[in-house]
Amino acid sequence: MESRAGFSFRLIAVAAVLAVLAGCAGRPEGVLIPSSAQAAGASKVDVLVATTRRPTETPGVLFSGERGREPHVTEIAVSIPPDSAREIGQVQWPSKLPANPAKEFATASVTPLTVDGARSWLRGHLPKSRRVLVFVHGFNNRYEDAVYRFAQIVHDSKADVAPVLFTWPSRGSIFAYNYDKESTNYSRDALEEMLHRLAKEPEVGEVTIMAHSMGSWLTVEALRQMAIRDGRVAPKIQNVILASPDLDVDVFGQQLAEIGENRPHFTLFVSRDDRALSLSRRISGNIDRLGQVDPTVEPYRSEFEKAGIVVLDLTALKTGDSLNHGKFAESPEVVKLIGNRLIEGQAVTDSDVGLGDRLGAVALGAAQTVGGAASVAVSTPIAIFDPATRRTYDEQVERLGNAVGNTVTTAVGQ
Template sequence: MRIAFVALLCVALAACGRPQGVMEPIGVSVPNASLVDLLVATTRAPAKNPAILFTGERESKVALADITVSIPPADRRQIGQVQWPSSLPPNPLTDFATVRVTPLAGVGEARGWLKQNLPRDRRVLVFVHGFNVRFEEAVFSLAQIVHDSGAEAAPVLFTWPSRGNLFQYIYDRESTNASRDALEETLRRIATDPSVGEVTVMAHSMGSWLVMESLRQMSIRDGRVLPKIRNVILASPDLDIDVFAAQWAEISKPRPRLTVFSSRDDAALRASRRLAGDVDRLGLIDPLAEPFRSELERAGVDVIDLTDLSRPGSLNHSKFAENPEIVQLLGKRLIAGQSLGGETSLGERVGGFAMGVGQTVGGVAGVAVSAPLAIVDPNSRRTFDDQLKHLGDVANDTVDSARPN
């Protein structure tokens, strides 16, 4: 607990060193920079300072805005990182920067934004952030995820009132409770928009509680989750495993496809588990261990274990956005509504960005090194196990044949 708290405190202190006021638009960017246009819906109270835009305090009504973020040229940044300015105004050649902020008057203008920004397949990505996140952090984080993943989706940020303070965990948690109706209504408006084809909802950390509660409410209210909401992704969910089971059971079938990113070395979730009476958090489980494996298969939930993708000195709480392969997997497969199972090969499903199934001893080692993901896929678990066994048999046979007689 002490180690987790010290790590969290270090991150909080680092965040405090960032300049305030990055939401002040710079108006123009630089050649070769990328522009990401976001629709923002928030239950945060507006700030008196327009360079901050929204605070961590609560507001009963949802405010809407169109925000454009500039991301430095590819040769000036590393995939998976938000590059914060060290001073203001930011330098768009090296820093993330706000180019434009346009308040939207209501639902009509928001629908106009959607119609203008929808890709060819008319998919929308709704992102909900987690604990200890200021408004500007939520905006820049989604811009980074959208850019680095290459996701073909109109990006919508739902940002709830987090004070961005390590010592305000309970306040933040209650803010998610206060925002359930607003998120439900936001999802409803998007999913009933005739111009929208499909909706993917992605949540990080404490935002997972908010997403699951809003979907549960929608299912109780309407008898189902609206059919355009086809795909839900929970990254490092700070969610009591028993509460999650109850929420999922109360969502009527047919349910959206649900994918969970877990990591057993997540320091932030370890601290949360201690605060919550040592009850397992969904984002900390080992998906291949019982009883989780069987229960997840019965529930029809895909779980991707990112434990082996740890970075020294990291909280290991945002791997889904910081690891280049994972954030690109999000864009190429999960945000696009595709399962990691089905007809794809083991090399493709278990992180497979390079290795195939048919390779022998070196290839088997390569799969373990290049793709350290354990995936619980209820739609193709038997095939997955069979392929693993086959890989092991091939490796053993090759080793035996190489031994001197």
């Protein structure tokens, strides 16, 4: 008779396959064929795309899931339909080609670039903030998946950045987990080199890296290599956001130690109901995945506090993602938070976050200390573990306790 663990594993795997198939159903091939069609109210996002994928001759596909011999850089402009015609946090895939820009994402232009051309693009697209956002996608992503998803994130977050996508050779199949993992290793040097180039560009002020799922492994490995080669991560790389990181927690601890003290500020998005990471955990020897931990329990609570890592727990947040693996991109609240705060490295517990009543910015450390605050943390969709805020809160509580004690002592003495 099949064990309960074996049955659970099969159930998770089947659910994952069905979700992936449902997500890809009805998509036409070749969505990256440029279209001249325009729509009133549509907006455009220009993305610089660097890849280690192998080029393909298939029109509108551009790059396959196989590994290329050398990196390629392309400028892709994506047309996004008016906000009135779409749901924030979602990619409206074309039902047929050419796409209808009034209701669907569409490719406006595709321009292959040389290294010098990429530098010119960067200089021409840097905002006044001089900030660059690098996005590294996760497992099971085709080239066009990564391009459209990143364009959606940039648009919906209203991030004041020059958007740069790094896409590595993923076969876009739920059954290619090991191939994809090795492809991230294959791409470490290329990502490190790209980050070096961005950091050395005089016009660039700072770089934020946002990575999803398996892309988190690639990102942290590239930063680890940079720290080993150069003695530290380039100072311009100031913020690293890891969303649903598919990372062995033990390995992540070693990577952080090797990156050293002079490292960027790390922010994690975690969700304990992430079904994709449940499957990854089983495949990977039942070791906790970083994106699925509970930041309020030990040893994670102390380790995150010691490392100065801010953790946003999205477990209570509900989106349309059946695997609960892409909440960071599909939740309107989270994408706004990314644009308003995290990319700029600002604290997310300030009273002026300004994301409406659905976002609860609560320091988990404080919630664990004061019974009255615990219910607030439980009832809000997003709970935030911020070591700096916790220390500040604890200091305030201690001062308040001392003041109350002094008052009581004085009253008794009288």
